[in-house]
Amino acid sequence: MSEPTDAIPIEAVRTWLHCPRRYEFAHVDALEPEPDGDRDSQQARVDVIRRSICTALRRGEDDADTLYEAAVDRLATLWDAHDERFHSRAQRTHERTVLEATLRAYIDEFGADHAAGIRRLEAETDGEVIGPVLPLARSVSLPAPDGSTADGPTADDESTARSRTVRIDATVDYVYADGSSIVGVRFVPTLAPLGLVRYRSDWEGDVERLFTDHFDTETDAFDPEPVAALFETSVVLEGLRRLCDRLGLERRTCRYVQLPLADRTATAVNWIRGTVETSLEVADLTDAYVDHHTFGMTLEHRNRSVDDRLARVVARLLDGGYAPADRWPQIERNACPDCEYAVCCPEYIASEVRFDG
Template sequence: MSDADRRLSPSRLATYGTCPRKYEYDAVWDVETPDESRRYLDRGLAYHAAIEETCNAVREADEAFSDEEIREYALDRVRAEWTARAKRSEYQSDAQFEYDRALTISAVESFFETDGIEHARNSIATEKTVTYDRGDRHLKGRADNIVRTDDGLHIYDYKGSFNGIVSWRSADSIPLHRNGEEYIAGKLKSLFQAAIYIEGAKNLDVYEPGMDVEFSFYALLKNKTREGHPDGLQVSASGYPRDVTDIYEEYRDDIWAIIEDCYDGIVGERYEPSRFEEIREHSCGDCDYRAMCSDYLSAEVRIDE
């Protein structure tokens, strides 16, 4: 494996942390799986692109945008992105297609009525690759938005919801997962993102010693409403951030121990699941590879017997 191949992302590390065999099928063998639902993909592509393009436009403009111009630009972009990316044929009905379209537009509109203006005005870079070397372990990530604050830098990752995102309610399970007492694979990617983005940001040209570096997930579709109206169903969405910086600082040693274990397993090509009973209980049901996985199939046979 070359040094370039050894630079692993939070997503790859989390796949391995969920199940080494799943990583083997996905990253090593590159086995094709059924296409994922277009709904969540279309939403994500549209609102990510709208935020990115708006932040870039404000940053690169020759003349300052007013707040209202930022909002109008963002709404124009999300409508255009939805039209360009979403395909009605991928949806079960016109109603489902229109619901997702309205929800995505509402989420962007709400975002730029609140925190989005600040994000756009202070954005340093969007879709920025960050790298971090921890000894001979080489890591990388791609930050949705890096925003300058009074105290330093704040990195944002835009999501639809907080599903799979670590919180203080689940944080005390981090050392238990490390020690094999609990299994929180669903939270690993968010932990790995926090670690790699926070440390990787310190390698950016814009970073200065002593700067604070914070990292938040922003759930754009956290709150959703729908109600009847004479003109049809009315839907709306709004969101807010979850700062996980303090969770990372509190559990830094445990998080890095888990990352290092996953990294070493990938580089060492160790794909035999060592915690398969937990994997089977919590992760196999959502895995696209279970129909071909010898570990899963043999476990099913033992249970049937």
């Protein structure tokens, strides 16, 4: 495959799946969206915990109490500089207590084991495996107008092939060794956007049907977030394979997991004692993504259906056609109600301003 000449973040692909017009406003015109107080605050708190955890993991310890102390120390520093507005000092204190409980749950349930896996990985290589925001990428050959890939037989020359190769960027927060596997971990606010992908461990069946139906214009299905998660998994797994190649880690399988840091559904608050307890779950997206037929042919965690569709989506994204077209009914119903760009969207304005007669 030729070297890519363009690079786009996986978040841009996610935005396009919600609405091509939203992608145009956000990533082409670079328009700033209206602030979303709750969402922005949630993401800011996740960033505080993410940075605290990565600082603790860099200490080189895998004892749970030592990790927790290092993470809490870093959290205290970051929280002092955190400028989120609260209605009272008591609320600010409570939110910090929730973050500390989240750190404790992470360390007890995952952190110590993951830290040990990082130590094993660092013993084999001197490469960087701790973020936050550790960059990964994959290159895709975009379909030519006749449907073939640019680096296939229809490419007339090297420059044509090169122009049709694009790099897609993604990130994880750290990478650790788990037996013969290399696992990429990304912290997210919640797992809710994954939909049923969160609860399935096989591509065949519900996940495949959800993915296929989203792109079927004859159905009303509209599931951009689970589809985006499958695309992201494709990018991350290929990025991890490239990382293994760079670090000289041979014969390793790669896995990708998401870990929520702002999901309050498992949080219990004792207001009398002023204590908070919580628990965390992890979503391993690898099995829901892997097509076992492709795995049987290549012995790698891949899914040709997802990978090919990703290339087609990126090709449409880069071709500059931003009109929602045949997906407008689904987009209007599902994406418009919470879209920050609705006020300047011609399709939305036209749908709202109608004249009888």
